Amino acid sequence: xxxxxFLLAALVLILDQISKYWVLEIIHLPERGGIDVWLFFxxxxxxxxxxxxxxxxADSDLGRWLLTFITAGIALAVALWLRRxxxxxxxxxxxxxxxxxxxxxxxxxxxxxxVDFLHFFWGQTSFWVFNLADAAxxxxxxxxxxxxxxxxxxxxxxxxxxxxxxA
Numbered sequence: 001x002x003x004x005x006f007l008l009a010a011l012v013l014i015l016d017q018i019s020k021y022w023v024l025e026i027i028h029l030p031e032r033g034g035i036d037v038w039l040f041f042x043x044x045x046x047x048x049x050x051x052x053x054x055x056x057x058a059d060s061d062l063g064r065w066l067l068t069f070i071t072a073g074i075a076l077a078v079a080l081w082l083r084r085x086x087x088x089x090x091x092x093x094x095x096x097x098x099x100x101x102x103x104x105x106x107x108x109x110x111x112x113x114x115v116d117f118l119h120f121f122w123g124q125t126s127f128w129v130f131n132l133a134d135a136a137x138x139x140x141x142x143x144x145x146x147x148x149x150x151x152x153x154x155x156x157x158x159x160x161x162x163x164x165x166x167a
Contacts, residue, residue, distance in 0.1 A: 005082045005095035012099025016133040017106065020115045029117055041120050046129040047113035068108045075101040089147055096140030103133035 029045040082094040107114045116129045
């Protein structure tokens, strides 16, 4: 089961890195600044030195590498969890989180920042600029939270018999 999660992580990583290559090397978005796509969506280059939504800015080399190592530690923990996970929804969720985390770690190592470029807005209201890795991480976390909230409690007999076996 874990193999599927690792394959999904690899797919997310590949798609994320291809999209960032396209933004940087094919359409040269940093030089162009932004490209309007629809009334509510544009491609906007942001070199994000922080984490989600620009929080925890790592504006020094020390901060950059600390953030990189912390993120790598979290990715390692997710990979270890994924190896043991049996639930298919959790496997998919962890695969999404792992692939996205590795994609953003690679950016931080290569460029010193994460390449963000997907920008949704409505009128004067602008939403965060993000990338495919961020979207995968967010979707994975939402799936994990939904499963945790919606999970049916185990019947008392099953819990007691499992506890007896562990003793």
